[in-house]
Amino acid sequence: MMRRWGTLAVIAWLAAGCTTPTQLVVVVDSDYAVGTEIDTVDVVISSAMGRDEHRFALAETGLPFSFGVLPAVGDPEPVVITVSGMLSGESVTRHEVHTRFLPGRRLQLDVPLARACHDDLEQESTCSDSGQRCLYGACVPAEVDPETLADATGELPDLFDGTTPSDAGGPADAGPPPPADSGPPCVAGEQCYPGVPCAVGRWTCVEGERRCEMVMTCEELGATCGEGGRCQR
Structure with a gap:
């Protein structure tokens, strides 16, 4: 199932007046039930230039949803994007990605908040302790080469389809x-x-x-x- 992006969630991180097409479009999806298992998604974006935080209420955004991240400057500086699924203010699951911007490119970065990572807490901890991230229950590199990311097309993929x-x-x-x-x-x-x-x-x-x-x-x-x-x- 695919859905068109809405205008409900755009983070112009440290670059509110910027018109550059350079951007990361982060798509967030989960196999948790909205409302009873996770109700909000917290996002932290950081790099050497600073840090920004944002909270998305899933009652408003639904799943999947997307947001845009713009660079603070024109250089493709490294950026860390941390996405946490929350319930009543408590963290349920967490996904952290390290990547970079590519000048002039609007790239799509998928972030699945998978039950498999939370259900096996030892696995999630093992991934984090080794500097990796848990993806669908497996430890994979936290670093994502932006050259491997596809250009954003305006579609919202179902990451658990x-x-x-x-x-x-x-x-x-x-x-x-x-x-x-x-x-x-x-x-x-x-x-x-x-x-x-x-x-x-x-x-x-x-x-x-x-x-x-x-x-x-x-x-x-x-x-x-x-x-x-x-x-x-």
Whole structure:
């Protein structure tokens, strides 16, 4: 499912009068229920030039939603974008990305606030302690090369489209669920994560076995990266 960007959330960070097209368009989505599991999203944007904070009420924005980040100066200085899913003022899950602007480019940066990261608190802590970020339950580099980001098109992608909800069970022919120590539930429809082309960073069922394993590239699935960044056989 895709949605057009609205005008409800634009951060002109430290550059209110700037007309440059240089921008990061951050798309935020989550598989948490709005209102009962997360109700706001807190954003902190920082670099050597300063720091800005903003809070988005999900009752107004819904999910997914987007906001724009403009550089303070024309140089492509490094920027850290921290997005936290909150409930009643308490942090539920957190996603931090380190990247840069590309002069003259309007780039899309996807930030999925995934239940898989919060449900396994040890995994989330392990990622953070090692200077990485948790993405769909996997530790991946916090640094995102802006050259790997696609140009913003005006569409709002569903960052959890095609996944199996945590309470939906596995495929009909998958047999009994895997043991509790075999990792998060298997996920159907792997999706490439931003920053590393054709990397999925999700769990997939191992054919013929009742366990899951981490798959990091489409090639490992015997697939290619197709339209919308999805692995296709």
